[in-house]
Amino acid sequence: MKNGAETEAGGRKRGSGVTLVYDTLRREIIDLKLAPGTPIDEAQLAERFSLSRTPIREALVRLAAENLITTLTNRATIVSQIDFLNLSSFFDALTLMYRVTTREAALNRSAEDIEKIRKLQAEFARSVAARAPLDMIATNREFHVAIARAGGNKYFTDLFTRLLDEGQRILRLYYSSFNDALPRQYVTEHEDMIAAIEAGDVARADALAVAHADQIVGQIRSYISADRRPNLDLEL
Amino acid sequence: MKNGAETEAGGRKRGSGVTLVYDTLRREIIDLKLAPGTPIDEAQLAERFSLSRTPIREALVRLAAENLITTLTNRATIVSQIDFLNLSSFFDALTLMYRVTTREAALNRSAEDIEKIRKLQAEFARSVAARAPLDMIATNREFHVAIARAGGNKYFTDLFTRLLDEGQRILRLYYSSFNDALPRQYVTEHEDMIAAIEAGDVARADALAVAHADQIVGQIRSYISADRRPNLDLEL
């Protein structure tokens, strides 16, 4: 082994290499370990994972399909830029999906669903208490995905997950630089949502989802206006 | 040339092969020329397009990412089954996106948008008049995508397009077997929608979208209950 972080080789099963590369890169991109714009070199990755370029390429195609990387034909492929120009569109979409998934959950939740959601909410509360923004973002995502799953509509869950993953990068970008004020408020909002879902109170679930989404959107918006980064990161 | 339909070779540009294969297969799958469950043979496609298996494979990965084909590891890859079990989830999602995109269009439409929409509506009307169900389905799709584009939210447009493409297969499955009663009613509904969008009447646009979606969903539902196919096509 050359060094801990760079070498991930070893006897894997036949189809597993692609998945490993895909999962690893995906995580690194979402966690902003690979900054937007970072060039991706196939040969380099091939060496890192002790694979040929073919499976690497396959993983990259999948990432490109998710719009996590951008391939400039015949030239480079880079980590996709975060699209600050369409931010309000994104927020609209996110808010809508917050609402829809929470409503559906209130309609269709089962006892096991509630249990799962509670467990994830506990994790979320722990992350907030520990003032760990990165964990908070991750557990918050899991919490809402669990709610979407409880709703039982795979199309909604799918669309929502996609949006959350895209948003993950935006969230990390801002939360990680402003980690003083971790919003404990979210914890109680989550508790209220669980109660509304468990009670099957669709209207209340909806209202809470709106409030929660507005909360998050407002917070990010205030970060953005307090920051000058979006103006610098404009795509060219 | 061996025969007209199977050979599509010739001097293409470097990166274009993958796109061609992807587009071609995508269309054939959506048009049900390749029935759900049809096995996909890489070598066979390689020969058909006069390419090596590598670019074919890349196209297949992209189709798999869109859930149009299903790859059974190490064994076959087949055209994805249509998911009749989650049909009502699908209809819920479709209805929601009909509403949202039509609303947004009423808010943000420009004069050019309206022009484009009208042009596509004219095509749609022609297809209905010509009693050409396949054209009707295609132009209907384009009509609604244009509305979504006019809304200006790329996330909504993207999600909606994805749903429409998935639905395309369901629509074709039923419309092509019941092509006696081509619903002329849709044409006037479309006209009303355009009027509401142009007038910026969000509430009316929303109501029309709901009615339109219910219309379509109801029609497909009645086809399904009049048919025994869904019970036969259960996945195993």
Place this chain on the structure above:
DNA sequence: CGTATTTTTATTGTCGACACAACAAATGCA
């Protein structure tokens, strides 16, 4: 004759090598 086991076969997953395209550097010319 039916079942378990081996062999064959078909097809995928992976590899290393090469061809090509775009950019960068170097060179030639005015």
Place this chain on the structure above:
DNA sequence: TGCATTTGTTGTGTCGACAATAAAAATACG
């Protein structure tokens, strides 16, 4: 010096071949 042209470099796109795997076929065994 300023610009056009050539050459070099880097990294992608494509290829043909090989290895692994799982189903089907063939064989052995009760």
